[in-house]
Amino acid sequence: MLYQIHENNRMWMAPLADAAHMSYLMLTNPASPFSYVPYAQRLAAGFELLHRIGKDYEKPKFEITSTMVPGEDASMTVSIAREAVVEKPFCHLLHFRKQWRADETLAQPKVLLLAPLSGHHATLLRDTVMTLLPEHDVYITDWIDAKLVPLSAGEFHLHDYVYYLQDFIRFLGPDVHVIAVCQPTVPLLAAVSLMATAKEPKQPRSMTMMGGPIDTRKSPTLVDRLATEHDLKWFENNVIHTVPANYPGYGRRVYPGFLQHLSFVAMNPSRHVKSYQEFYEHLAKNGTDPVVEHHRRFYDEYNAVLDMPAEFYLETVRIVFQEAGLMTGTWEVEGKPVRPQDIKNVALLTIEGEWDDITGRGQTKAAHELCKSIPASKKEHYVAPEAGHYGIFSGRRWHERVCPKIAQFIRAHA
Template sequence: MLYQLHEMQRSLLTPMMQWADASAKLFSNPVSPFAHTPFAQRIAAGYELMYRLGKDYEKPAFDIKDTVIDGNTVAIVEQVVDTKPFCRLLHFKKDLAEAAIAGLNQPTVLLVAPLSGHHSTLLRDTVRGLLPKHDVFITDWTDARMVPAASGPFHLDDYIFYVQDFIRDLGPEVHVISVCQPTVPVLAAISLMATNKDPKLPKTMTMMGGPIDPRKSPTAVNDLATEKPFSWFENTVIYAVPSNFPGFGRKVYPGFLQHAGFIAMNPGRHAQSHREFYQHLVRGDDEPAESHRQFYNEYNAVLDMPAEYYLDTIKTVFQDFSLPRGTWEVGGQLVRPQDITTVALLTVEGELDDISGAGQTQAAHELCSGIPADMQQDFVAPGAGHYGIFSGRRWREVVCPKITEFIAQHR
């Protein structure tokens, strides 16, 4: 019933939010006489804050139109190259036909985005950073409430099989980068391919800020998964999709609950951010106000996760620690990272990461004991938090060049 109540509340609030949006524009647009009345800026700021706190946030677009390569501006065309029930494989194709750099041969990168609440557009800055020197593909996960129940369930094993299919589609010269949650299924996917001597193994795999071994430096995220019994997750956070969505009846971990969890991790910081946003609007500081809008347009846009996948992840990754313990079986086959011998490994962690603790990603090196030492690298980004390793200034100036160098070394 909780999901149905949430949808009912959203329907009731929608007219009010539209009124707040219209009122904010009425008191801020210079052509409106109301914008020139006393306290107009404060009134407009209050209405816009109300609107942004109560509105429903849709999935943002990547909106990447071009990139710059060797001083040349090159247009980008977003293409769907593969479609599965729960995921699309997107290609940010460069239009090189009329550029001075036609015939450019760049390494192919498969960027595996998290399926952990936010849309893959959270990695927009990651894509932008990689585009000048790489041919970039990304997994674009589908909101589970938009997938008809007739399409069947989606388990953690299915995530692994999807990743394997995408790696094979892109060929043996592909370089795989996984950010946060997918580090675990990506390592499993490549391990199984190595065990089965698959000829389409990637050249490199880069693991960024993921829970390879959550027993190391556990964070609040890890503590929640271990303190609560598995039955608590089954009975508390899993709900059926309401009838107003294509996925009617499908069991999911709803996005609105995930968003509440994100906020609850640091409510003071978000409250302060909204206070500052209001003050920027009152003072007419357009640039920081727009930065706030852009950040929360992304942060507040969430998707529903398939219940089977979410529960599998809780049990396999955070409660049983099946990967580091060597007990994980996928399709009846044991996951053996030690069988990987030809795929170079780079792990990236943030010095101040409070989601994936120190050492959790580095644990991949110990598990991948078959990879020669000269094909393994570890990097800790100084001063970077969790989001800083794939977005923002530290990503662009520190982390991205490191990954680019690593891929170039192992082409």
């Protein structure tokens, strides 16, 4: 019922948001006589603010068409072709293929970047991809919005996520380096653990875990406390809803993206209010300036959310947060115990942000306690100074500190 109410409200708001945007364009276009009326710029800013609050945010595009590849003498601009190399019902594996010279092979470390399935689209890691591309052959997991997946595709459980990652690793081969950002650190550790237990030959060269909830009992944050303050029945009754009839996934039980977005905003509402205030003030005073453009880019991404399959979400809450299944050794993937201590030959790098308020300090580092059989020479931990959760994979600190650390680690274990 709540999902249908949301859809009705969205359809009601769409014409209003569109009209507000048309008014903004009419008041800012130099060819329009309305742009010369008194207070036109301030009125335009108000209409644009209304448009951005009321509009529906679609999945953004990566918009990565080229990169600079370093050479012996100078860097060279290389075109990028994005292609889906593996397609599964709930996820596509995308390759940012460099269109290099036909008669030469560009030898670069192969990187599998695991985007989180936790509300936002894989394009949240656009900056991560762009920074890795010059020196790495980059692949990324692009998770499908659950409301777009027909019921005929079946359910998607946490163990399915683990199997997806194993399939992607096997597809890319034993020379791949895996980087997991936040949520997928847990299924990555499970996937590699099971492969190590089975003595599979196609285990990755290295795994980098960034800001992930390996042990949520350490330095618990608001997210961790919410997950443990309520039992599983509470989550099922309060956040799980059924996809309405206007989507291909009609009838599928999901944790809707609009509820996830609400929880994101509720974690720090004053910061978002301030950001929208600054957007309005700058637009009213200066028109489109760098502050306005940054706001648009950030919230075009931040406000675009996807639905998660209910069974996956509820199992993640139970196993990762409530039971701490990795740390207690109780997690089994369809009867197979997850044993990180069986990993011996996969290098491990864990990264945390000094100011991370989503994944607390020590939670990701806990992977080192579990991976007891990895030699010390193949294990590193890094705390990014003055970096919050998003700062460890985007922005200045990612560019200047975190990415060089990862690139160095990959080269050392290539």
